Amino acid sequence: SIPLSFFGGIGGASKNGILVKGGNFLEALNGVDTVVFDKTGTLTKGIFSVTSITALQGHSEAEVLRLAALAEMHSNHPIALSIKRAYTEPLEAMVSEYEELAGYGVKATIEGKTVLAGNDKLLKEQGIVHETLDTPDTVVHIVIDGVHAGYLTIADEPKEDSKQAILALKALGIKDIVMLTGDNKAAADKVAKELGIAHVEAELLPHQKVEKLEELMVRKNGKGKTVFVGDGINDAPVLARSDIGIAMGGVGSDAAIEAADIVIMTDEISKVATALKIAHKTHAIVW
Numbered sequence: 085s086i087p088l089s090f091f092g093g094i095g096g097a098s099k100n101g102i103l104v105k106g107g108n109f110l111e112a113l114n115g116v117d118t119v120v121f122d123k124t125g126t127l128t129k130g131i132f133s134v135t136s137i138t139a140l141q142g143h144s145e146a147e148v149l150r151l152a153a154l155a156e157m158h159s160n161h162p163i164a165l166s167i168k169r170a171y172t173e174p175l176e177a178m179v180s181e182y183e184e185l186a187g188y189g190v191k192a193t194i195e196g197k198t199v200l201a202g203n204d205k206l207l208k209e210q211g212i213v214h215e216t217l218d219t220p221d222t223v224v225h226i227v228i229d230g231v232h233a234g235y236l237t238i239a240d241e242p243k244e245d246s247k248q249a250i251l252a253l254k255a256l257g258i259k260d261i262v263m264l265t266g267d268n269k270a271a272a273d274k275v276a277k278e279l280g281i282a283h284v285e286a287e288l289l290p291h292q293k294v295e296k297l298e299e300l301m302v303r304k305n306g307k308g309k310t311v312f313v314g315d316g317i318n319d320a321p322v323l324a325r326s327d328i329g330i331a332m333g334g335v336g337s338d339a340a341i342e343a344a345d346i347v348i349m350t351d352e353i354s355k356v357a358t359a360l361k362i363a364h365k366t367h368a369i370v371w
């Protein structure tokens with residue numbers, strides 16, 4: 085049987101906007117010594133703005149932005165939303181085929197042209213040689229019928245409470261705080277430095293996030309539990325693999341909320357520390 089105080093703990097959590105899917109997760113939170121965060125939409129707002137548009141090889145900036153917005157038409161990724169916000173004309177065109185390439189970008193057929201929008205990895209995968217741009221912003225390349233037609237740079241910023249949230253976890257004695265991201269290294273390092281996170285792994289595909297998490301877990305040899313905190317887009321596998329998966333419920337995807345053990349109903353990242361505190365308190369009452 086489940087001790088009554090577990091319900092107290094879950095009730096206390098729910099009053100704080102933290103949905104805990106079972107008392108065992110609250111108990112497991114007590115043994116946590118590693119907290120692993122996704123970057124985009126979790127530590128950062130996930131609200132990007134387009135900071136520059138560059139056209140290459142005879143294409144125009146207007147064309148690059150228009151085709152980028154059309155290619156992203158069906159995507160809900162924070163990057164896609166920012167590009168659609170930057171394109172103020174109506175999105176009128178035939179997008180006949182569309183595919184989301186998780187960890188790379190998107191691919192669409194627009195007015196008979198094959199358009200790709202995505203990162204350096206996508207270009208490499210397409211065999212397109214280019215110099216890596218020296219910018220801390222996130223870069224979205226546009227490829228039209230196999231030709232590198234240009235790129236957009238977009239920037240995001242940390243959530244108001246991210247820095248405080250990291251400090252609170254350190255104060256609670258969390259030994260290892262890690263950021264895993266699919267974004268480029270320069271963008272990842274900039275955010276990590278601002279927030280005081282020393283351990284960063286960037287340019288990861290969704291399955292590589294799972295592998296990194298497993299490495300962290302194996303290293304500890306069963307001592308100390310590992311939490312993964314994500315906003316969900318592309319993060320369901322790593323949420324499921326962690327000892328305790330925590331999803332941001334505010335903007336998070338349904339798949340992530342389903343895969344998570346704990347859901348933070350607001351987007352406040354500081355609630356991760358709140359959940360740990362409630363778990364500690366509940367533990368003290370039971371034992």
Ligand code: ADP
Nearest residue numbers: 123124159161164187188189202203265266267
């Ligand atoms: P994060 O790990 O930072 O949350 P994701 O795993 O969701 O990021 O995405 C990793 C990378 O894949 C992004 O930084 C971006 O370069 C690329 N990407 C993903 N989705 C899109 C998209 N819809 N349009 C363009 N690029 C995308």
Ligand code: MG
Nearest residue numbers: 122124125315
């Ligand atoms: Mg994310």
